[in-house]
Amino acid sequence: MKTYDIIIVGAGPGGLGACLKASSLGLKAALIERRTRLAPLTRACSEGLLHDEFYFGDSVTINKERGAIDFKQTGFSLSYTGKTREVSSLINVSRSGNRMKLVRENGLPLHLVFDKGRYLEENLERAIQAGTSFFPNHNVTGIETSPDGVTVHTDKESFRARFLVAADGHNSLCARFAGFNRERKFYGTLTADCWHITGFEPEETAHIHLLEGSDDPSVFCVCPRVEEGEWSVVISGFARNLEHQKRFEQVQNKSALSKYFKKVQVIRRSACVLNLMEPLKNPCRDNVFIIGDGAWFGQTSNTHAALTGAKAVECIHNALQNSFRGDEVYQPYRNWWTGNFINYLKVPGGANMFELLTANELDEFFSYMPNEIVASMEPKKAQQLLGAFFQKLLPDIQSKNPALVQKIAAIQMQPTDEAWQEKQQTGFPVSSIVE
Numbered sequence: 001m002k003t004y005d006i007i008i009v010g011a012g013p014g015g016l017g018a019c020l021k022a023s024s025l026g027l028k029a030a031l032i033e034r035r036t037r038l039a040p041l042t043r044a045c046s047e048g049l050l051h052d053e054f055y056f057g058d059s060v061t062i063n064k065e066r067g068a069i070d071f072k073q074t075g076f077s078l079s080y081t082g083k084t085r086e087v088s089s090l091i092n093v094s095r096s097g098n099r100m101k102l103v104r105e106n107g108l109p110l111h112l113v114f115d116k117g118r119y120l121e122e123n124l125e126r127a128i129q130a131g132t133s134f135f136p137n138h139n140v141t142g143i144e145t146s147p148d149g150v151t152v153h154t155d156k157e158s159f160r161a162r163f164l165v166a167a168d169g170h171n172s173l174c175a176r177f178a179g180f181n182r183e184r185k186f187y188g189t190l191t192a193d194c195w196h197i198t199g200f201e202p203e204e205t206a207h208i209h210l211l212e213g214s215d216d217p218s219v220f221c222v223c224p225r226v227e228e229g230e231w232s233v234v235i236s237g238f239a240r241n242l243e244h245q246k247r248f249e250q251v252q253n254k255s256a257l258s259k260y261f262k263k264v265q266v267i268r269r270s271a272c273v274l275n276l277m278e279p280l281k282n283p284c285r286d287n288v289f290i291i292g293d294g295a296w297f298g299q300t301s302n303t304h305a306a307l308t309g310a311k312a313v314e315c316i317h318n319a320l321q322n323s324f325r326g327d328e329v330y331q332p333y334r335n336w337w338t339g340n341f342i343n344y345l346k347v348p349g350g351a352n353m354f355e356l357l358t359a360n361e362l363d364e365f366f367s368y369m370p371n372e373i374v375a376s377m378e379p380k381k382a383q384q385l386l387g388a389f390f391q392k393l394l395p396d397i398q399s400k401n402p403a404l405v406q407k408i409a410a411i412q413m414q415p416t417d418e419a420w421q422e423k424q425q426t427g428f429p430v431s432s433i434v435e
């Protein structure tokens, strides 16, 4: 059986971040991935990058000269030599076409879009060149843990290592096989469909959400792609009977956004089904580290998933160097994870007001909006900025519709973990997954 210091399962952002760190620290690593090619993407993603915004403990900048995505505080760096495109605003549009436009302070782009397929391929190439042994087309089918290491079984062969870094995404089989899901509440199943299209021509290039509140169980968003004139249309939701294609046609033909859809051509489609569970409060034990989306309940993101990989490997390297035993092996990563991820759950305003107000309430709410609102994509800062803005706006709404203000205030106060529990009401938990 092939043996390594570390086995990394999954060549998404998380697994590639782990590989790059492992090779830079001189660890012998195997990367196991069920796909043969990482690009083009088959898993739905809007391919956005939060640029220069503090998020999950660090912020990233693009260094075009070095072809790198740099983490400012950690000093960790990923490769990316492709194009990026600035997206200056996020425009929420209500059913009858009222708008709420969010921009960032000082004219900075709200976020960037990039070519995620290229990003994955470039970092895979770099990891292989640095010494990672890559096993594509290998599907993990089981794992066994023992005090001195982990055995990973795939549909082709088995591998042995001292540690396993499980970066196999939201529906992590490794987390399930190693018993981590027994500790988690199951929130529900999200389905998402993504169409890459041309033929969408709004007045300004922005990330656009069509919001029909609780009247529509799906979230509809159109985001610019890195190539001029191309857009990602993403439809997602928790309801069991969502008909994505029908919804897409309905928005094209009969909605506040219809006028922007001209001669639509679909370039490619991707999709995903995500089983969303409570975040892992303890993502590492028994020689196994669950990282990236596999340990979280939402999206750790295209950048910060990689950071979780790098941080986990740093912790493993430290434990090997110092011959740590028991809990001292895991404590540094556990502390970092808890400090930067788990504490986000306590940010009030985690509930999505745009899903909970009705279409009519959103129409009315947006009718009070000024031309632009200064916002941020960083959850805590967004909360502060929007909180201050709503404080100014609410007296006016209060005088016209006090019930609406009351409803908004109640939604704003709900912590994220409570809000996510509500998804259970609309989702379709598959109990066998949480065993």
Ligand SMILES: Cc1cc2nc3c(=O)[nH]c(=O)nc-3n(C[C@H](O)[C@H](O)[C@H](O)COP(=O)(O)OP(=O)(O)OC[C@H]3O[C@@H](n4cnc5c(N)ncnc54)[C@H](O)[C@@H]3O)c2cc1C
Binding pocket: 009, 010, 011, 012, 013, 014, 015, 032, 033, 034, 035, 043, 044, 045, 046, 047, 048, 049, 050, 138, 139, 140, 141, 167, 168, 169, 170, 173, 192, 234, 236, 272, 291, 292, 293, 294, 298, 299, 300, 301, 302, 303, 305
């Ligand atoms: C609709 C949608 C839009 C998004 N938009 C954005 C965005 O704009 N910006 C952003 O930053 N993030 C976005 N995200 C989130 C982002 O895609 C994830 O946070 C990120 O990809 C997580 O990386 P990961 O490495 O943890 O997991 P993944 O990217 O899911 O990678 C997991 C890897 O493991 C492999 N794998 C799984 N099971 C096995 C197995 N049994 N054996 C072997 N290999 C296996 C998979 O093939 C895959 O390569 C979006 C997500 C969705 C669903």
